[in-house]
Amino acid sequence: MAEIVIDHVTKRFGDLAAVDNIDMTFSDGEVACLLGPSGCGKTTLMRILAGLEQPTSGRVLFGGKDVTDLPPRKRNVGMVFQYPVMYPTLSVAENLALPMKYDRALDQSERQRRVDEVLDVLDMRPMARAFIEDLDIGSRQKVAIGRAVARQSEIVLFDEPTTNMGVAAKLQLIHAFKRVTRRLRQTIVYVTHDQTEAMTLADKIALMKAGKILQYDAPHVLYSEPSTAFGGWFMGNPGMNFIPATLQPDGIHAAILAGPIAAPAHLPKGEITIGIRPERVTMSGQAVTGSVPGTLVDQAVGIAGRYLTTVRVGGATVKVNTVGAPPADLGGTVNLMVPHARVMLYVDGVRVAG
Amino acid sequence: MSLATQTPGRRRLMDNPRARVLVLLAPVMMFFIVFNTIPTLWLLGLSFYKYSLTGGVPPEFIGFKNFVGIFNAKNAIWFDLSRTFTFVISGVAFQTLLGAALGFLFWGSRNMPGRRVALTLLFAPMVLTPVATGTFFRFIYDPTFGVLNYLIRAVVETGPIDFLGNPKLAFWAVLAVDCWMWTPFMTLMTLAALGSVPKAELEAAEIDRVPFLRRLTLVIWHHGKFIMMLGILLRTIDSFKTLDLIIPMTKGGPGQNTRLVALELNKQSFESFNMGWSSAYAVLLLLISIAMTSVFIYVLNLRRRKETEG
Numbered sequence: 001m002a003e004i005v006i007d008h009v010t011k012r013f014g015d016l017a018a019v020d021n022i023d024m025t026f027s028d029g030e031v032a033c034l035l036g037p038s039g040c041g042k043t044t045l046m047r048i049l050a051g052l053e054q055p056t057s058g059r060v061l062f063g064g065k066d067v068t069d070l071p072p073r074k075r076n077v078g079m080v081f082q083y084p085v086m087y088p089t090l091s092v093a094e095n096l097a098l099p100m101k102y103d104r105a106l107d108q109s110e111r112q113r114r115v116d117e118v119l120d121v122l123d124m125r126p127m128a129r130a131f132i133e134d135l136d137i138g139s140r141q142k143v144a145i146g147r148a149v150a151r152q153s154e155i156v157l158f159d160e161p162t163t164n165m166g167v168a169a170k171l172q173l174i175h176a177f178k179r180v181t182r183r184l185r186q187t188i189v190y191v192t193h194d195q196t197e198a199m200t201l202a203d204k205i206a207l208m209k210a211g212k213i214l215q216y217d218a219p220h221v222l223y224s225e226p227s228t229a230f231g232g233w234f235m236g237n238p239g240m241n242f243i244p245a246t247l248q249p250d251g252i253h254a255a256i257l258a259g260p261i262a263a264p265a266h267l268p269k270g271e272i273t274i275g276i277r278p279e280r281v282t283m284s285g286q287a288v289t290g291s292v293p294g295t296l297v298d299q300a301v302g303i304a305g306r307y308l309t310t311v312r313v314g315g316a317t318v319k320v321n322t323v324g325a326p327p328a329d330l331g332g333t334v335n336l337m338v339p340h341a342r343v344m345l346y347v348d349g350v351r352v353a354g
Numbered sequence: 355m356s357l358a359t360q361t362p363g364r365r366r367l368m369d370n371p372r373a374r375v376l377v378l379l380a381p382v383m384m385f386f387i388v389f390n391t392i393p394t395l396w397l398l399g400l401s402f403y404k405y406s407l408t409g410g411v412p413p414e415f416i417g418f419k420n421f422v423g424i425f426n427a428k429n430a431i432w433f434d435l436s437r438t439f440t441f442v443i444s445g446v447a448f449q450t451l452l453g454a455a456l457g458f459l460f461w462g463s464r465n466m467p468g469r470r471v472a473l474t475l476l477f478a479p480m481v482l483t484p485v486a487t488g489t490f491f492r493f494i495y496d497p498t499f500g501v502l503n504y505l506i507r508a509v510v511e512t513g514p515i516d517f518l519g520n521p522k523l524a525f526w527a528v529l530a531v532d533c534w535m536w537t538p539f540m541t542l543m544t545l546a547a548l549g550s551v552p553k554a555e556l557e558a559a560e561i562d563r564v565p566f567l568r569r570l571t572l573v574i575w576h577h578g579k580f581i582m583m584l585g586i587l588l589r590t591i592d593s594f595k596t597l598d599l600i601i602p603m604t605k606g607g608p609g610q611n612t613r614l615v616a617l618e619l620n621k622q623s624f625e626s627f628n629m630g631w632s633s634a635y636a637v638l639l640l641l642i643s644i645a646m647t648s649v650f651i652y653v654l655n656l657r658r659r660k661e662t663e664g
Contacts (some may be wrong), residue, residue: 052557073563088576099562147562161568 001065002053002154003028003144003185004049009058011044018044019055020211026204028063028154029185032216033198034209037234041207042191045208046157049189051075054095059209062155065138078186082163084141086132091118096142101149116151121179138169158190162197174200189339197234199223207231224277224342229349232275238308242346243316252345255314257283258290261340264353275354278321282337283309283329290334294318294330308312311336394640401634407627427645429639437525438614442593445532450586452533455541460541461548488602491531492518495603518604524611528600534550535599536648537590544583547578580654587650591643615639 004026011019017039028033032296034042047053049060058067067075078099085195087095094117100106105112107139119125122142132140137222140163148156158177169277174197181188181201192198193277198205199219207230226232232240245252247269251260256273263272287293294313302308311334318336328334344354363599367373401420405413424431456476463469479487494502497514506512517527540568559569597616600606606613606621623632 050557050561052560072561075561079558079561081554081558083552085552085555087559087572089572098384098564102563102565145560151562185561274424290453 004155004187005059005061005064006045006049007059007061009045009048009055009060011041011048011053017211019048021058022211022213024206024213024216026187026189030203031181031188031190031201032188033202033205034208035195035198035202035205036193036215036218038193041211043159044206046078046159046189046191048062049155050077050079051155055354057263058094066068069156076153076154076155078151080141080144080148080156080161082160084137084144084164086135086140086143086163088132091129091131092124092135092143096146096150099147103151111233114150114152116181118146121183122146128241130313137167138165138172141165141169141173141247145173145176145180149184150188152184153186155187155189158188158192160191160193162192162194173291178322195237207234209234223345225344225351225354227345227349229273229275232277236277238278238319240277240319240344241281242273242275243318245272245274254316255316256292256294256338257347258292258335261268261343263345267345267347272352273346275346275351276318276338276342278308279306279320280339280340280342281318281320283311283320283322284335284337287335288337291314291337293333293335295328296326296332296334299313301329309334388496397633397636398475401637403630403633404628407508407629413630416630421638423631424635424638431618431635433610433614434615434618435642437610437612438616439568440595441525441529441532441596441614444527445536445593446586446589448533449537449589450541453537453542454544454582456537456541457544457548476541477538479535482535482544483563484535484599485602487531487535488599491534492603495527519608521608521611524604524608528603528612531603532593532596533650536593539587539589544578544579547581547585548574550581583650583654587647588645590650592608594639594643594646 006024006026007023008021008023010017010021020041022045034045036042044053044058048055049270051067051070051074055068059069062075062077072079085325086092086329087098089099093115096118097111098115100111102202116125122145124139124146124188126140127135127139135143146163148158162173163176165173179199190198190201202219204216205219205222207214207222207226207228209230211227214220215231216226217227219296222231223235226235226240229242230240231238235349243254243256245254245257247263247267248252248260249269252263252274253260257274284291292313296309297317298310300308305323307322307324307326309326310324311318311320313336320336326334345352391487400413400498402415402417404414404416404419430562435445449661460469460473460476466472495517496502497516497519500517502517503514506515513521516526517523555577556569556572559573595616596614600614600621602618604612606617615635619632619635622628622635
């Protein structure tokens with residue numbers, strides 16, 4: 001059992017709190033992604049887990065054991081860096097075996113078995129005797145991943161391992177990662193700023209901003225029910241539409257809503273923001289019950305036959321992601337339909353209902 | 355456009371890539387030829403002549419007699435060379451080891467308060483003029499009023515020690531000053547070499563539980579060796595030419611105990627004015643320097659070749 005407990009950890013660099021009093025538990029055998037924009041503190045948090053940085057305050061526990069003051073080599077974690085580390089004087093197989101050399105509990109045959117296993121999983125057996133000059137950057141990173149998992153430590157950390165890779169190498173690495181993690185149920189923390197990668201790999205995503213974790217949820221929950229406006233904006237391409245609305249006694253009124261929608265009674269009356277994902281809004285040529293007319297002001301072809309359009313409704317601008325071409329030309333009138341169940345309500349950037 | 359119409363000739367010249375290279379290189383090439391190539395060729399020619407500035411006799415071509423004379427003379431070049439190589443090898447070895455040790459200390463103490471001040475102080479000896487260093491060390495070593503004697507006699511009961519006058523001590527006393535002066539240089543090279551090691555590789559080695567000594571060979575030496583070898587090469591060549599540090603201290607004495615090749619050359623050419631003889635001597639030193647440099651470059655290239663071959 002190796003769940004990771006982050007107990008009120010803060011890391012300050014001068015006046016800046018890179019990690020701001022984070023309190024979080026990553027469960028055993030789970031792939032957790034730390035997702036967030038550059039400079040949100042996700043790499044710092046990971047380096048604290050690895051022991052490469054000391055927290056200013058707070059504790060880190062692995063499987064119930066306090067490791068805050070242990071140096072990295074005593075924490076028994078594997079780690080993959082953004083820069084692909086492959087020891088230049090060692091072959092691929094020697095690289096994989098290196099961390100196990102310093103584990104006295106393992107005998108030679110067990111080490112060999114694990115190296116072979118990882119070589120198979122990574123599909124690198126023909127390259128076992130290759131050196132760094134023979135490998136492209138993606139393969140070097142695969143070696144780094146292999147080295148981090150072959151020792152079978154209970155915790156493996158990934159610090160943006162695909163950042164410097166080309167598209168092909170990136171896909172290859174993600175496949176390798178999936179195969180490896182399916183095989184060895186280790187607790188994994190994976191730092192990335194790429195939401196697609198996080199959605200693909202993670203069991204749960206921790207969305208970070210300015211040193212804090214805003215939300216920690218399964219990818220689909222994080223996507224469809226972001227607890228903060230930041231989450232709605234950051235996830236998805238384009239992000240969630242945020243439209244000003246007012247809460248009146250009979251419900252919520254907004255330009256894109258045909259009629260008021262019911263709101264929970266506890267919400268204070270007045271200004272409110274509604275959030276709706278662009279792909280949840282539907283568009284039609286004819287006006288139907290519950291639809292709102294708007295002007296098509298922009299359109300672009302997206303992937304998989306989808307169209308990304310911008311529609312002006314009243315004073316509001318709505319991005320709509322539709323299947324198939326929009327029913328009107330630029331400047332023409334289209335009718336938008338917003339499913340009430342998909343509308344999220346935000347006050348001061350925090351979700352209050354919906 | 356106005357530029358083109360004003361100076362069409364120059365524009366055309368600078369547009370031609372080959373011509374541009376030549377034009378841009380010309381000043382430095384001129385400098386190199388006037389101050390380096392011509393004097394070297396002149397030196398080479400002069401080494402075949404019997405020519406003394408004080409004799410008032412025109413130069414006389416004597417073939418290889420100067421070279422033969424250098425090897426047959428009573429104070430044969432061999433003594434000077436062996437002394438010089440002892441000086442170079444033990445000096446550079448000591449400076450490299452101590453310099454590297456200090457480099458690692460500074461590297462590992464990045465958060466130590468006062469580190470910058472300590473580094474600046476450490477590099478002070480290196481930027482001093484060797485003549486000044488030699489002069490003040492002559493006073494430090496002085497047997498009657500030198501501070502070193504004062505300190506030693508404050509601890510141990512002994513007579514005055516004449517560091518620079520004692521034939522057994524003079525060589526090592528001079529070598530110690532050379533080390534005092536140039537160890538910081540190797541510290542600097544060590545810091546530069548350590549700076550060239552990718553941080554992620556060091557951190558990965560730490561996480562992979564690699565012990566320090568293994569990390570040294572696996573990661574640090576692999577990335578830092580080129581800069582370190584370059585430092586050792588520069589130090590070796592420079593140490594081979596040591597002159598200005600020793601002149602104010604011993605002038606090569608007592609006897610010939612601190613007479614390195616550069617001192618002998620200096621004496622023969624600028625005190626005795628035996629221009630032909632000292633030209634031949636200088637040619638020999640030049641050949642030795644080239645040989646040493648070639649060995650270093652060969653070693654460095656060999657390593658690199660091995661790497662690329664895998």
